[in-house]
Amino acid sequence: METPSLSRSNGLVRDTPLTRPNISSKRNFPEIFFRFTLFLSGIVVLLLISAILLTLILNALPSIKAFGLEFLSSSTWDPVSGKFGSLAFIVGTLLTSFLALIISIPFSLAISIFLGEYYKKGGLPSTLGSTIELLSGIPSIIYGFWGLLILAPIVRAMEMKLGIVPYGVGIFTASIILAIMIIPYSASLGRDVINLVPSELKEGAYALGATRFEVIKKIVVPYARSGIIAGFLLSLGRALGETMAVTMVIGNANFFTLNIFSPANTMASIIANEFTEATGKLYLSSLIEIGLVLFLITAVINFTGKWIINRLDIRGSKK
Amino acid sequence: MKNLKFRIMIDKFFIILIAILTFAIIVPLFAILFYVVKQGVSVINWEFFVSLPAPIGVKGGGISNAIVGTLILIFLSAIISIPLGITAGIFLSEYNSSRLSNYVRLSTEILQGIPSIVMGIIAYIWIVKPIGRFSALSGAVALGIMMLPLVVKSTEENLRLIPQSLREASLALGVPYYRTILKVVLPASLSGILTGILIGIARVAGETAPLLFTAFGSPYMNVNILKPINSLPLLIFNYASSPYHEWQRIAWGASFVLIVFVLILSLMTKGLTRKWKTEF
Numbered sequence: 001m002e003t004p005s006l007s008r009s010n011g012l013v014r015d016t017p018l019t020r021p022n023i024s025s026k027r028n029f030p031e032i033f034f035r036f037t038l039f040l041s042g043i044v045v046l047l048l049i050s051a052i053l054l055t056l057i058l059n060a061l062p063s064i065k066a067f068g069l070e071f072l073s074s075s076t077w078d079p080v081s082g083k084f085g086s087l088a089f090i091v092g093t094l095l096t097s098f099l100a101l102i103i104s105i106p107f108s109l110a111i112s113i114f115l116g117e118y119y120k121k122g123g124l125p126s127t128l129g130s131t132i133e134l135l136s137g138i139p140s141i142i143y144g145f146w147g148l149l150i151l152a153p154i155v156r157a158m159e160m161k162l163g164i165v166p167y168g169v170g171i172f173t174a175s176i177i178l179a180i181m182i183i184p185y186s187a188s189l190g191r192d193v194i195n196l197v198p199s200e201l202k203e204g205a206y207a208l209g210a211t212r213f214e215v216i217k218k219i220v221v222p223y224a225r226s227g228i229i230a231g232f233l234l235s236l237g238r239a240l241g242e243t244m245a246v247t248m249v250i251g252n253a254n255f256f257t258l259n260i261f262s263p264a265n266t267m268a269s270i271i272a273n274e275f276t277e278a279t280g281k282l283y284l285s286s287l288i289e290i291g292l293v294l295f296l297i298t299a300v301i302n303f304t305g306k307w308i309i310n311r312l313d314i315r316g317s318k319k
Numbered sequence: 320m321k322n323l324k325f326r327i328m329i330d331k332f333f334i335i336l337i338a339i340l341t342f343a344i345i346v347p348l349f350a351i352l353f354y355v356v357k358q359g360v361s362v363i364n365w366e367f368f369v370s371l372p373a374p375i376g377v378k379g380g381g382i383s384n385a386i387v388g389t390l391i392l393i394f395l396s397a398i399i400s401i402p403l404g405i406t407a408g409i410f411l412s413e414y415n416s417s418r419l420s421n422y423v424r425l426s427t428e429i430l431q432g433i434p435s436i437v438m439g440i441i442a443y444i445w446i447v448k449p450i451g452r453f454s455a456l457s458g459a460v461a462l463g464i465m466m467l468p469l470v471v472k473s474t475e476e477n478l479r480l481i482p483q484s485l486r487e488a489s490l491a492l493g494v495p496y497y498r499t500i501l502k503v504v505l506p507a508s509l510s511g512i513l514t515g516i517l518i519g520i521a522r523v524a525g526e527t528a529p530l531l532f533t534a535f536g537s538p539y540m541n542v543n544i545l546k547p548i549n550s551l552p553l554l555i556f557n558y559a560s561s562p563y564h565e566w567q568r569i570a571w572g573a574s575f576v577l578i579v580f581v582l583i584l585s586l587m588t589k590g591l592t593r594k595w596k597t598e599f
Contacts, residue, residue, distance in 0.1 A: 034497035041406035110340030139525025241434025
């Protein structure tokens, strides 16, 4: 068990728990048992994540052995002849997520500025805040259902006017749904970092005769830039892993496409659609490998975002 | 320097643009809520809550099995995640900077970022494959692991808010360390921890992806946790993508019930924070 070390504690930061010295051995048992339980649960969490990663890798092994790197570069998905390549789904995932991010940026940036700079307190911003919170609380299946029955027909009508093949469902529709779903995430983080901009900086700029727009453009946004970007990354991470809403509106077509109005499949939606029907070890293993790749991509995006946020915290505390 | 009038005009234009973009977010929210309420309310009646789904072609039918299934799944996943989550949270806040706790914290972050569909794969390999059939238990494992990081984080963060003086006071009275944590520190941060748990429940209640190949869904009433079970999101998914109008109607009704359920949970969260908040 860990003992408190004097060298590390400086009296301000609590490094180690306070312990009572010289406890009689009889009363010590629950004490030791309690600490043991705490350590054990920490270790269980650690084991859990290792087991998850190991399970994915082990079960993806047959497919990794059979296809190697070609799995990532080939877009042939042919369960009948047993040839699997995931490029079409990787591209589908990236296309929907980035398109969703691009659609969401103007809105989430506007909300961040509106709530972080223009209207910080009062009835209107708090109503708006709860509205946005509400939006993030709606289950993704309901977004998907709504997208399929209400949004897809609207997109179809639009496509007919534009003279494109009117599928209705497809990458574009999925991106709109995803954009609505991720706006709350980047907006709430953006609002927080814009709130943190020191007022001295802004007052300095006002004193020099800058208009509010100029202050926002030249002081507020540059100062909060990394936090805003972190918010975008975190919402991108969420968009990449989103399954149900996308599965329902993407149209489920297993071919490689760069046309945003065409039906496609994402990594999450191909797993959702075919996992229960997958016959044969290689088929299942390929789907699990897609899951592994998806997990790794999301983890990298999330970590970059969290890393930026942590750096911000350090800078904030030094001030 | 540009003309002052021009700059002021740009400034005015900018705030109008910001306001328009901000209020645009309300449009999809109301569009979704409007459709769910409009289509959902007409389906809702007593029979809808107490009867089983009807076969194709038969009018009526309800979602009783999905409601029971959702509650069972939530209950099981809470049992799986809450004890472990709270002890791991205490561990993180008590052994704040030990090397192990840094790894545990990292693991919690990774757990939180795992896409829900991948959690479904894991539960499939761990539970469904060995047992040989889809089961409520496997769905609850997937949901429980998804809930875990939320419980850990809220426990850790809330325990840290408790001032050191409170522990010192308790320890000075001769209370052993473990009792100080269990009887003084933990109760003081109870509202925060409960809030975290409710947020976790609200999150997993609407999850579909991890249940697709674990709980699987079932047209029958089932309370055996080793058999496939239905849940509200699964029922919505299966019925929404069907071509039968009657089934789509049921899906709207189920969506309405699910949204109301999630809303009540989030209102409870807010009420809890306001009412039980311990100030220091």
